[in-house]
Amino acid sequence: xxxxxxxxQPRILAIICNxxxxxxxxLAGGARIQYxxxxxxxxxxxxxxxxxxxxxxxxxxxxxxxLISGCHFGDCHYLEGNYKAAKRMFLVKSLLxxxxxxxxxxxxxxxxxxxxAKWAKVIxxxxxxxxxxxxxxxxxxxxxxxxxx
Amino acid sequence: xxxxxxxxxxEKPKAPRIGVFVCHCGxxxxxxxxxxxxxxxxxxxxxxxxxxxxxxxxxMPGQSNIQxxxxxxxxxxxxxxxxxxxxHEPTFRAAxxxxxxxxxxxxxxxxxxxxxxxxxxxxxxATEKAKDAIRIAVAKASLLEDLYPKSVPVEHAAMVVGxxxxxxxxxxxxxxxxIKTYLIEKAPSIGGRMSQLDKTFPTLDCSQCILxxxxxxxxxxxxxxxxxNSEVEEVEGYIGNFDVTxxxxxxxxxxxxxxEAKGIVGGGCTGCGDCDPICPxxxxxxxxxxxxxxxxxxxxxxxxxxxxxxxxxxxxVKCGLCVEACGDKKAIDLEMQDExxxxxxxxxxxxxxxxxxxxxxxxxxxxxxxxxxITSLEFERLICASGPTGGHLVRPSDGETPMRVAFVLCAGSxxxxxxxxxxxxxxxxxxxxxxxxxxxxxxxGVMPYIFYMDIRSFGKAYEEFYYRIQDEGAKFxxxxxxxxxxxxxxxxxxxxxxxxxxxxxxxxxVDMVVLAAAVQPTELTNKTxxxxxxxxxxxxxxxxxxxxLNPCGTTTAGVFVAGACQSPKDIPDxxxxxxGAASAASIPIHRGEVELEPYYAMCVEEKCAGCGLCVNLCxxxxxxxxxxxxxxxxxxxxxxxxxxxxxxxFCPGGAIWMNHFATPQIVAQIDxxxxxxxx
Ligand SMILES: Cc1cc2nc3c(=O)[nH]c(=O)nc-3n(C[C@H](O)[C@H](O)[C@H](O)COP(=O)(O)OP(=O)(O)OC[C@H]3O[C@@H](n4cnc5c(N)ncnc54)[C@H](O)[C@@H]3O)c2cc1C
Ligand code: FES
Numbered sequence: 113x114x115x116x117x118x119x120x121q122p123r124i125l126a127i128i129c130n131x132x133x134x135x136x137x138x139l140a141g142g143a144r145i146q147y148x149x150x151x152x153x154x155x156x157x158x159x160x161x162x163x164x165x166x167x168x169x170x171x172x173x174x175x176x177x178x179l180i181s182g183c184h185f186g187d188c189h190y191l192e193g194n195y196k197a198a199k200r201m202f203l204v205k206s207l208l209x210x211x212x213x214x215x216x217x218x219x220x221x222x223x224x225x226x227x228x229a230k231w232a233k234v235i236x237x238x239x240x241x242x243x244x245x246x247x248x249x250x251x252x253x254x255x256x257x258x259x260x261x
Numbered sequence: 262x263x264x265x266x267x268x269x270x271x272e273k274p275k276a277p278r279i280g281v282f283v284c285h286c287g288x289x290x291x292x293x294x295x296x297x298x299x300x301x302x303x304x305x306x307x308x309x310x311x312x313x314x315x316x317x318x319x320x321m322p323g324q325s326n327i328q329x330x331x332x333x334x335x336x337x338x339x340x341x342x343x344x345x346x347x348x349h350e351p352t353f354r355a356a357x358x359x360x361x362x363x364x365x366x367x368x369x370x371x372x373x374x375x376x377x378x379x380x381x382x383x384x385x386x387a388t389e390k391a392k393d394a395i396r397i398a399v400a401k402a403s404l405l406e407d408l409y410p411k412s413v414p415v416e417h418a419a420m421v422v423g424x425x426x427x428x429x430x431x432x433x434x435x436x437x438x439x440i441k442t443y444l445i446e447k448a449p450s451i452g453g454r455m456s457q458l459d460k461t462f463p464t465l466d467c468s469q470c471i472l473x474x475x476x477x478x479x480x481x482x483x484x485x486x487x488x489x490n491s492e493v494e495e496v497e498g499y500i501g502n503f504d505v506t507x508x509x510x511x512x513x514x515x516x517x518x519x520x521e522a523k524g525i526v527g528g529g530c531t532g533c534g535d536c537d538p539i540c541p542x543x544x545x546x547x548x549x550x551x552x553x554x555x556x557x558x559x560x561x562x563x564x565x566x567x568x569x570x571x572x573x574x575x576x577x578v579k580c581g582l583c584v585e586a587c588g589d590k591k592a593i594d595l596e597m598q599d600e601x602x603x604x605x606x607x608x609x610x611x612x613x614x615x616x617x618x619x620x621x622x623x624x625x626x627x628x629x630x631x632x633x634x635i636t637s638l639e640f641e642r643l644i645c646a647s648g649p650t651g652g653h654l655v656r657p658s659d660g661e662t663p664m665r666v667a668f669v670l671c672a673g674s675x676x677x678x679x680x681x682x683x684x685x686x687x688x689x690x691x692x693x694x695x696x697x698x699x700x701x702x703x704x705x706g707v708m709p710y711i712f713y714m715d716i717r718s719f720g721k722a723y724e725e726f727y728y729r730i731q732d733e734g735a736k737f738x739x740x741x742x743x744x745x746x747x748x749x750x751x752x753x754x755x756x757x758x759x760x761x762x763x764x765x766x767x768x769x770x771v772d773m774v775v776l777a778a779a780v781q782p783t784e785l786t787n788k789t790x791x792x793x794x795x796x797x798x799x800x801x802x803x804x805x806x807x808x809x810l811n812p813c814g815t816t817t818a819g820v821f822v823a824g825a826c827q828s829p830k831d832i833p834d835x836x837x838x839x840x841g842a843a844s845a846a847s848i849p850i851h852r853g854e855v856e857l858e859p860y861y862a863m864c865v866e867e868k869c870a871g872c873g874l875c876v877n878l879c880x881x882x883x884x885x886x887x888x889x890x891x892x893x894x895x896x897x898x899x900x901x902x903x904x905x906x907x908x909x910x911f912c913p914g915g916a917i918w919m920n921h922f923a924t925p926q927i928v929a930q931i932d933x934x935x936x937x938x939x940x
Binding site for chain 2: 123125127130131132134135137138140141142144145146147148149150152153154155156157158160161162163165166169170173174175183186187189190191192193196197200224225226227232252
């Protein structure tokens with residue numbers, strides 16, 4: 113693993129569903145479980161809402177990683193939005209590979225409203241993996257290919 | 262990129278003027294986030310017209326600040342950076358509305374639950390994250406539009422699933438407030454676990470004496486439609502209008518009303534019991550924990566409500582002897598089929614209770630291997646005057662009266678070995694104290710030994726009850742039982758434990774061991790909760806909307822929880838939560854209408870190619886293709902759409918506008934985070 117450039121902090125976008133993962137993240141707060149502050153979360157009602165475009169937009173904007181998190185299978189507040197989102201993730205991952213991005217930069221997880229500790233663990237994992245991968249090639253400041261986008 | 266305004270917006274939107282209100286939440290936020298730095302930063306953001314900070318933005322003065330600023334600065338949007346929107350979004354929406362703006366022009370930046378509380382040792386990181394969160398929220402608020410929640414009428418009926426003491430209380434309260442209430446119970450009788458208990462702590466009233474009158478009230482209540490042997494099969498709709506399909510299992514026995522409907526005048530089951538002695542099949546009675554027999558046509562006990570026999574199809578041989586014995590009442594129909602019943606209700610309460618953890622999985626205690634190791638629920642039946650032994654506690658191995666009885670508390674509870682349950686089952690300490698008292702009272706010279714971790718006597722008059730049992734002479738040994746061994750000849754039991762107060766291992770011979778087994782949610786509860794879209798905790802207990810501020814609500818609007826399906830609750834707590842749930846569930850019904858969040862999808866017809874991909878994605882059949890002006894386009898039935906956005910996430914042409922979560926709004930959030938504030 114190459115040394116990461118000095119001054120680089122991972123920029124990670126999370127898009128999370130209101131009913132499970134957002135509630136789980138709130139629960140982690142209630143329990144004061146500490147985790148790294150590198151992730152910025154956007155709330156949607158269901159992961160089904162997550163358009164492939166949002167993820168591609170985040171990467172072209174220079175995000176180092178993207179996390180999509182929703183309810184467990186069978187627990188989606190809208191029955192099956194998370195199945196559809198999960199299917200979409202395979203598509204986006206192959207797109208990422210095609211444009212030369214490591215597909216570990218995109219991750220989908222399932223964190224329920226009662227899994228505060230799991231949420232903290234997921235964030236830690238995502239942050240660690242991002243550190244391992246270093247800045248995205250499209251990172252606006254540190255990426256090798258920043259001129260391309 | 263998609264249009265930045267919704268297809269229904271006719272006027273050109275005003276240039277955004279956003280007010281940002283940063284909350285200290287005492288020191289909850291201000292303790293880890295540098296509020297001044299955040300404020301100075303926010304002033305530099307595009308579209309921000311006003312920035313203010315306050316100790317408690319949710320307080321009256323905090324809310325007034327927001328209202329004044331909306332008026333004075335002619336704001337088009339409001340951002341509050343404070344706690345979670347799941348807590349206070351409704352509060353600030355109301356304040357926004359009172360200030361004269363449409364409430365959906367409010368956006369919240371969560372800088373407490375998802376920031377200051379989880380980055381307490383990283384003030385610099387927390388402060389940067391707060392700045393980003395507010396920048397993201399301002400970007401969204403700049404594009405928010407007026408939305409109008411739709412009012413829908415609420416069906417003047419409710420449903421309660423599960424008729425234990427909690428479900429019965431909830432149904433009675435609803436019915437007494439004038440609401441028609443369907444009470445759905447899977448067992449042949451109502452009453453739940455409480456009907457199996459002998460006496461109840463701490464007052465020691467006899468369980469049947471306080472429960473049976475309530476059961477009779479439920480059976481008689483005009484507004485209660487009681488369906489036993491029934492389960493929820495399917496649920497459609499939303500708050501105010503749930504369409505629920507109930508499966509009424511074939512019992513093989515007609516009630517008098519059902520008989521009359523079939524033209525059998527004066528017929529139907531009267532509970533006379535003539536069929537019982539004649540039935541040739543004998544099975545263990547599950548109500549008596551298998552310690553007494555029943556027939557294939559049976560009732561659990563004489564006090565059942567409704568008093569109707571039931572056929573157990575798994576054991577019935579269809580010999581027809583019961584049909585003969587029943588005679589002219591013609592109550593028995595051996596060809597009866599399950600029936601699906603559809604009902605419409607406005608709100609629903611889940612009260613599906615608990616079951617006992619299979620304590621045989623803790624093999625070291627030998628339950629099901631050693632005759633004289635029993636569970637507390639079996640103890641309840643054995644000590645109960647109407648139980649299989651007439652209330653005489655006897656050893657299953659030889660029918661002798663035990664003189665030395667060990668009670669093992671936290672059996673499978675507070676157990677982090679992975680076999681048992683990590684939580685406290687809450688009522689075991691108290692009922693075991695009760696059990697010790699009951700044997701002291703009934704068996705002169707008996708010695709109860711209580712093995713405990715610590716006694717949790719938390720309720721009203723519970724601690725006093727604990728002292729009373731100590732005074733009555735029960736022996737308390739603080740320590741977990743590590744092992745139990747049976748003497749193969751005497752069937753006595755050797756109990757091994759560590760006395761942690763004296764700090765030494767001990768062993769003790771006793772005649773009987775009672776395991777205060779943990780409790781757990783049932784598999785059926787899991788199935789039912791999924792039908793209603795209700796979440797559960799990691800342990801499977803039903804999850805409340807908010808543990809403190811909305812303990813009876815769930816994340817599905819119009820669905821509430823009561824009793825021990827939410828977490829282990831004793832009778833007083835179960836009844837109290839049932840009354841709370843009934844009151845909450847009756848509010849929308851008495852108001853007669855509810856407002857639905859206006860988060861439905863809309864079709865941007867100029868962009869729609871009529872491909873129909875979205876139509877198949879929608880789990881609620883809310884979308885359809887129609888012909889309009891010679892073109893195929895998608896159309897949304899707003900009342901059916903619940904706003905998940907799955908269609909919008911997939912539309913290849915960007916032709917779906919999700920209210921409040923529209924593509925331009927979300928893309929603006931992403932850009933604001935990653936590109937900064939200046940696009
Ligand atoms: C050994 C023992 C002793 C106890 N002693 C005491 C005591 O002395 N004092 C005290 O306060 N508490 C005591 N308790 C606790 C008491 O039993 C509970 O507080 C009480 O039973 C909770 O009532 P409930 O209605 O929530 O649940 P339950 O009693 O479990 O009732 C739930 C009902 O719902 C039905 N049901 C379940 N799932 C479905 C479904 N999907 N569809 C339809 N119907 C369904 C069940 O058949 C049942 O009738 C004791 C418990 C045990 C185990
Ligand atoms: S609501 Fe959480 S994934 Fe659908």
